[in-house]
Amino acid sequence: MATGSTTPIAATARAEASPLPGLIKDAGLFALVTLGLCVPIVSYRTDLGQGIGLVITTRWGTVLALCAAIFVLRLVQQLYLTGRARRRAARAPVVEGASRLAAILAPITLVIALTLPLLATLLTGSLGEGRYWIDLGILILTYVMLGWGLNIVVGLAGLLDLGYVAFYAVGAYSYALLSTVFGLSFWICLPLAGLFAAAFGVLLGFPVLRLRGDYLAIVTLAFGEIIRLVLINWTDFSGGAAGISSIPRVSFFGLPFTAGENGFAATFGLSFNAMHRLVFLYYLILVLALVTNLVTLRMRRLPLGRAWEALREDEIACRSLGIDTTITKLTAFALGAMFAGFAGSFFAVRQAFVSPESFNFLESAIILAIVVLGGMGSQIGVAIAAIVMIGGPELLRNLGFLKAVFGEGFDPNEYRLLLFGLAMVAMMVFRPRGLISERTPSVTIAERGR
């Protein structure tokens, strides 16, 4: 093992050492050519003399500077090019490194997610001070959950869905309406919202069963818009563009987060703190997201999940193997929609206000971007992408020092979408298959003896 690892290193060192004299020689040649060109062009200059005629002035200093500049530039260019070639050659280990990185990142991310309220309290001094971080955590986790839900439809089953936010809206309005009209509690509405959204998933699934690729994308996009427009225009039902406000807050399994004596704090003998509700919401969305993840991971090992992936790979082969593609597609749509429904009802209970504004196409695009950037089908990739995509713009808020550079009127936040676009382009160029592009097999032969 030791010799096996030292030999390549020695080889690399030799490869690193050998090109340098050659590079210097090459750069020297370039400088020499520059000198040859400079002598007639740069080194002599004619100026108007004092009286009549011209005076020649020499500029050897400039020539020297130019030659030196060319020498350095050429050297840097060559070093860069050889470095890139070597990096290209070593690309395979880099990819492996990415998957190992993912294996390390997953538990770290989970531990941070589990202890975030504690960390925020410790780092900022008090629970109240940590509010910003917990809020941000809730926001990111909502998108992680949505990303994981959409991953079932897009990443596993390969059905491009541009209207995913419609199911999020169905979930949110389910809770908003059921709680305000019928007075049902969140814990009853949560599964109902999931069921409604799943039903809408099937409803969307039926007409698009025969469609693939672009056509499917267009129909799902239209579906998303239809839901939004219905919510805006059916005022009697949904309150129209004004939305629904004063939606009941979440309770701790029946105990409200209030200062009263039946409240959460009084029951558990704690002093009342408005942050209790926020921390509870944080853990609620964390549990919901982890459930989504667990179900997806389990599904991948089940025949239905494998059928989803097989459907993504080759629908005709699926049919020849006796897989009912109709049921398979509909279940993917329904399950993906169900998790969006859960997330939607969480959104409603957290905001206590829903309006169609929250469910526009940009939301769908962001969720889809999270899935694509994360690497379709990769769970940890989607989580990292959600953190980057949702948490990243928050960084912009803290870039106040840029005002000193670009002037007082500069607001980094206004460049959010520009940076978003740039990041997408860069991603598509450098890692076209997403952050974590390797697919983990759902089962391996080594497990035979298990």
Next chain:
Amino acid sequence: MTLATGINRLATLQDEPPAAIPGGPADPVLIVDHLTMRFGGLTAVNDLSFKVGRGDITALIGPNGAGKTTVFNCITGFYKPSEGMIRLVQKGGETYLLERLPGHDVNRLARVARTFQNIRLFPRMTVLENLLVAMHKPLMRASGFSILGILGLPAYRSAEKAGIEKAAAWLDRIGLTARADDAAGDLPYGDQRRLEIARAMCTDPVLLCLDEPAAGLNPRESSELNTLLRLIRDEYDTSVLLIEHDMSVVMQISDRIVVLDYGIKIADGTPDDIRTDTRVIAAYLGVDDEEVAAVEAEVGLTGTQA
């Protein structure tokens, strides 16, 4: 479930026993009756009748464009025939009308499996996963249609283990055990062909339809394929129907050969019959000018411009 059973009943003919065509196999597994397939004005298959004997390897041959793959697509439910009847008789005598079954039920209920002319594996999934996808039906039942499986009940785990054992046995048979965890798309061409056959066999078919299984194989791989097909015929309750251009495969392993030309059956018999059949030789090699009229009369192409 009830809907599926209903369709099953509808497509099952218990009353009519398969009629014996003189000269055909005594115990047919597949009976194709007066099959016609038209695409607009083009008649790809015209009034074709033949039988596939149980436990036989039957080859369907013919020049390019003779309609062989169209026949396959009709049998395996990818096309609905314009006319005719395709019956599959299982060992117990249960008969399915394949042309009436929805695409996936041809495999799920009637248990007809197929491979494709241009290989259709699941390229990004591993070799093992490809085989497990083929065991969809039994595993789906074991997982309680995913509901019990999600809860992690042991019933599914043992079923999956049995499935992996079965897949491993097939991998041993086709010599791909070492590559079980590699993506199927990364395998060499010949391995992909064998994997596709193994995947079809994992559905426990009564009839296995192979569309040009030897295409693109070298002579050694071809002879391995012969061994594999014989093994399938002898050790499993599976009859084989194959389309093939490679005559070394066809003549060596076929028990019966059906020859198509321009969508019409021109010969049907044992390899020895076919080898000497003048119409087959004419279809493949052409004939001398003076013999054209005689051959046309024999084939039945009367009314052509003399």
